[in-house]
Amino acid sequence: MKQIVITIISAILILHFYSNGLAQQPKPNIIYFLVDDMGWQDTSVPFWDHKTKLNDRYHTPNMERLASQGMKFTQAYANPLCSPTRVSLLTGMNATRHKVTNWTLLKDKSPDKEHPVLEIPEWNVNGLSPVPDSQAGNTYYAKTLPMILKEAGYFSIHIGKGHFAAKGTLGEDPINLGFDVNVAGHAAGAPQSYYAKDNFGNDDPEHGKVWGVPGLEQYHGTDLNLTDVLTKEAVSAMENATIAQKPFFLYMSHYAIHGPWMKDERYYHNYEHAGLKKFDAVYASMIEGMDKSLGDIMDKLKELNIEDNTIIVFMSDNGAPQEATLNYPLRGHKLDPYEGGIRVPMIVKWPGVVKPNTSSSIPVIIEDVFPSFIEMAGIVNFNKTGSKIDGKTFVPLLKGKEDDAANKRQFVWHFPHYFSNEPYSVIREGDWKLIYHYKESVMELYNIKEDIHEENDLSLTYTAKKSELGVKLSNYLRKVGASLPLVKKTGQPCKLPDEI
Numbered sequence: 423m424k425q426i427v428i429t430i431i432s433a434i435l436i437l438h439f440y441s442n443g444l445a446q447q448p449k450p451n452i453i454y455f456l457v458d459d460m461g462w463q464d465t466s467v468p469f470w471d472h473k474t475k476l477n478d479r480y481h482t483p484n485m486e487r488l489a490s491q492g493m494k495f496t497q498a499y500a501n502p503l504c505s506p507t508r509v510s511l512l513t514g515m516n517a518t519r520h521k522v523t524n525w526t527l528l529k530d531k532s533p534d535k536e537h538p539v540l541e542i543p544e545w546n547v548n549g550l551s552p553v554p555d556s557q558a559g560n561t562y563y564a565k566t567l568p569m570i571l572k573e574a575g576y577f578s579i580h581i582g583k584g585h586f587a588a589k590g591t592l593g594e595d596p597i598n599l600g601f602d603v604n605v606a607g608h609a610a611g612a613p614q615s616y617y618a619k620d621n622f623g624n625d626d627p628e629h630g631k632v633w634g635v636p637g638l639e640q641y642h643g644t645d646l647n648l649t650d651v652l653t654k655e656a657v658s659a660m661e662n663a664t665i666a667q668k669p670f671f672l673y674m675s676h677y678a679i680h681g682p683w684m685k686d687e688r689y690y691h692n693y694e695h696a697g698l699k700k701f702d703a704v705y706a707s708m709i710e711g712m713d714k715s716l717g718d719i720m721d722k723l724k725e726l727n728i729e730d731n732t733i734i735v736f737m738s739d740n741g742a743p744q745e746a747t748l749n750y751p752l753r754g755h756k757l758d759p760y761e762g763g764i765r766v767p768m769i770v771k772w773p774g775v776v777k778p779n780t781s782s783s784i785p786v787i788i789e790d791v792f793p794s795f796i797e798m799a800g801i802v803n804f805n806k807t808g809s810k811i812d813g814k815t816f817v818p819l820l821k822g823k824e825d826d827a828a829n830k831r832q833f834v835w836h837f838p839h840y841f842s843n844e845p846y847s848v849i850r851e852g853d854w855k856l857i858y859h860y861k862e863s864v865m866e867l868y869n870i871k872e873d874i875h876e877e878n879d880l881s882l883t884y885t886a887k888k889s890e891l892g893v894k895l896s897n898y899l900r901k902v903g904a905s906l907p908l909v910k911k912t913g914q915p916c917k918l919p920d921e922i
Contacts, residue, residue, distance in 0.1 A: 449575065449669035450772075451660075451732040452795055453719065454511075456673070457712055458504065458583060458611075458680040459756060461742025461749035462765045464709055469496050469767055470874075474750055479698070481689075481710050484717035485769065488736060490779050492771030493820060497785040500740050502763040502837060503756060504611050504680075505585050507739040507788050509550045512566040512586065512599060514792030514811040518836040518904040520562040521546040525611055527632070529558060529588040537840040540861060540916065543905035545838070549587030552598050558591045567792050568600030568671060570804045577668040579659045580604045582652045582675035585611040589632065601673070605655045606635050613677045616648040616684040616708075635677070647686050649678045649708070653715040657722045664726045671795070674719065679708040681743065686711035705746055730773045733798055735791065738766040744842065753876040757837070759846045759857045760876050764835060772798070776820045784828045785850070789813035834898050838907050845907045845916075849895040856881075856891040860907050860916040865892060892919030 462469050463476040467485045501507040505525045506517040517523050525533060526549040534542045548561040552569070555561050568578035580596040584607030587593025596604040614623020614633035621642040624634030641651050656674050663670035686707040693703035716736065723729040741763040744755040754760030768786070770776055790813040796804065797817045819828065835848040838860070845860040853871035858864075867881040867888045881888045896918035899906070906915040 448731060449799055451663075451670050451672070451723075451728060452571075452576075452798060453672045453674060453732060453734045454791065454795075455716060455719070455734060455736045456511075456675045457736075457738045458676055458678060459740060459743050460679055460709065460712070460738035460767065461746060461755075461762065462738075462752055462767055463749045464679075464705075464742055464746070465713075465767055467494065467767065467769070469494065470751060476747065476750065479702075480706055481692075482713040484713045484720065485736065485767075487720065488716065488734060488769050488771055491773075492734070492769050492778065492780075493776045494781045495768040495770070495786055495816075496781060496783050498737065498766055498768030499764050499785065499787040499833060500738065500766045501788060502740050502758060502835060504583075504739050505549060508584075508586055508675075509562065510789045510813075511791055512550060512568070513562075513564045513809065514567070514789050514813040515564070515809060516789055516812040516834060516836075516902070518834060518899060519810060519812060519902045520550070520564070521905060522549050522562060523836055523905070524839045524841065526585065526588045527609055527611065529590045530560070531588075532839075534839050534841060537907075537910075539910055540840065540845065541908035541910050541913075542840055542845075543838055543907055543915075545905050547588065548591050548593075550593040550599065551587065552592060552600065555592050558588070561587070561591065561593070564809050566600045567795060568596075568673070570600075570796060570801065571671045571799060572600055572602070573804065574799055574801050575669060576671045576799065577663045577666070578602050578671045578673070579656070579663070580607050580673050580675065581656045581659065582606055582673075583611060583677045583680075584608055584675070603659055604637075605659070606637050606652060607675070608636050612680045612682065613648055615682070616677070616686075618642060618644040618646040618648070618651060622648060647688070647711060649676060649686065649711045649715055652676060653718050656715075656719060660719070660722060661726060664728055669799075672719075674715075676712055676715065678712045679705060681745075683708065683745070688714070701745060702747060732773075734769075734771045736767070736769040737788075737791075738768075739788075740764065741766065751874050757841065757843050759835065759837070759843075759848045761870070761874065764848075770816075770820060772820055777822065780822075782819050782824070784816075784819055784824055785831060785833065786816045786819070787813070787833055790816050832894065832898070834895065836899065836904055838905055847895060847899060847904075849891050849898070851891060851894065854887055854891060856888060856895060856919075858892070858895060858919050863917055863922050865919055867891070889920075892922075896920040 509522040580601040589609035594609040622635035685704040689710040690707040752762035754762035793815040857866040
C-alpha cells in the first residue's frame with residue numbers, strides 16, 4: 423500500500439512538473455558563423471544552379487559537409503558592407519531604420535569622401551549602443567540579440583571581429599552589447615596583421631592602436647594565423663559552456679577574408695602550384711583557412727557530444743571585395759547595389775528539423791537572423807525596447823513550409839554615401855529589382871530570375887513596373903525617415919524616385 427501511495431504521489435509530481443513547463447527539452451546551442459567579405463561563389467559549394475570556375479578554384483570541404491547536413495539558401499542577402507550588416511544582425515532592423523549605413527571606426531568621423539555636388543547626410547556614425555549614450559551622438563540605441571538570449575539563459579560568446587560601433591563608445595566592446603565573453607572584438611573592421619609573429623599588428627607605430635587585434639597576447643610571437651587562433655578560442659569557450667551545462671550562443675565572427683590579404687601558409691602553395699596569380703592564391707588560402715575553422719568547430723561539437731543539439735548558421739557579411747575575381751554569374755562587388763555586393767552564401771544546419779542536403783530559393787536577408795534565433799531558442803515573449811523589428815523568421819522555411827508570400831517579400835537597401843560608390847537605394851520585390859541613383863536621379867530595373875547577371879536594364883521597357891517600385895521605395899524611405907543626400911547648390915534633399 424505504501425508503495426502504491428508513493429507511486430501515485432510521484433505521478434502527481436511528474437504531471438505538475440510537466441504542466442508547469444519545468445521539464446523541457448534542453449535549449450539548442452546556436453552558432454552563427456560569419457565570414458567577412460566572402461562572395462557568393464567563393465566556395466566549392468555551388469549556390470547557383472550549376473558549378474562555375476570559381477567553385478572549382480576553391481577548396482571548402484567543410485562547407486560542403488555543412489551543406490550536406492543542412493539547407494543551402496541560394497538567395498540570401500546582407501547589406502553591401504560590414505557595420506550595417508552587423509548592426510542589423512544584433513537588432514533585427516533594416517539599415518534604413520537604424521541608420522548605421524556605412525562602416526564605423528573613429529568617433530564622430532565619417533569615412534565618406536567629399537562629393538563634388540552632393541552633401542552626405544548625417545547618419546549614425548558612432549554605431550550601436552546598449553543604452554542612450556550621452557557621450558556620443560549619432561548612435562543607435564537598441565536591446566540586442568545577445569541581451570535577449572542572456573535573459574533566456576544563454577551564455578553568449580563573441581569571437582573575432584566586432585565593428586558594431588566607433589572607437590571610444592560603449593558599443594565598441596561586445597561585452598557592453600550583451601555578450602558574456604569577448605575575444606578580439608573591438609571597433610576596427612580589419613586586423614593590422616593576420617600573423618601572431620607580428621603580434622597581430624599591435625606594435626605597428628602608425629596603425630597599431632587602431633587596427634591591432636586586442637586580447638591575444640598569449641599567442642604573440644608564435645607562427646599561428648589569426649583565423650586559427652580565433653578558432654582555438656571558440657573551441658575553448660564552447661567546451662567551458664558545455665561543462666557548465668549552459669546553452670550557448672557562439673558568434674564566430676572571422677576577420678578573414680577581409681584585407682589585408684595575407685596568405686595562410688598552410689594552404690597558399692597549393693593554389694600557387696595550381697597556377698593562380700598571387701592575389702588569387704592568397705585569397706583562396708584565406709578562404710580555405712576559414713573553412714578549416716568551420717571544420718574544427720563541427721568536430722568539437724561531435725567530441726563534446728552536443729552536435730545533435732546545436733544549430734549552425736553560416737553566412738557572409740557582404741559580397742567579395744573589388745580586388746577579387748568577379749563573382750560570376752553575379753555583377754558587382756562589395757559596396758555595389760548589384761547582386762555581387764549584397765547576395766551572400768548561407769547554409770543552415772539544425773539536426774532533427776532541417777532536412778539534410780536541401781536547398782531553398784526563397785529570398786532571406788540579414789535582419790531575419792534576429793527573429794529566427796529568438797524562435798530557435800524557444801523565446802515566446804521578450805522585453806523589447808520599442809524598436810521595430812523588420813526581420814521575418816525563416817524557421818518555417820527550415821521546416822519545409824514555403825508559401826507565395828515569402829517569395830514576394832519586399833527588401834530595401836540604402837547607401838546614401840560616397841566612398842567608392844555614388845549614393846543609391848535599392849528595392850527588390852518578387853523577381854523585380856529597382857536601383858535608384860541619387861546623383862543622376864536615374865533608375866535601373868532588372869528581373870533577377872531571368873537576368874541574374876543584371877545585364878538588361880528594363881527601365882525603358884517596363885515603365886509601369888519601374889514606376890510602381892519607385893513609389894514603393896519612396897514610400898518606405900519616407901516611412902522610416904531615411905537619411906537622404908543633399909544637393910549642395912540648394913541645400914535640399916535629393917529627389918526620391920516618385921518625385922522625378
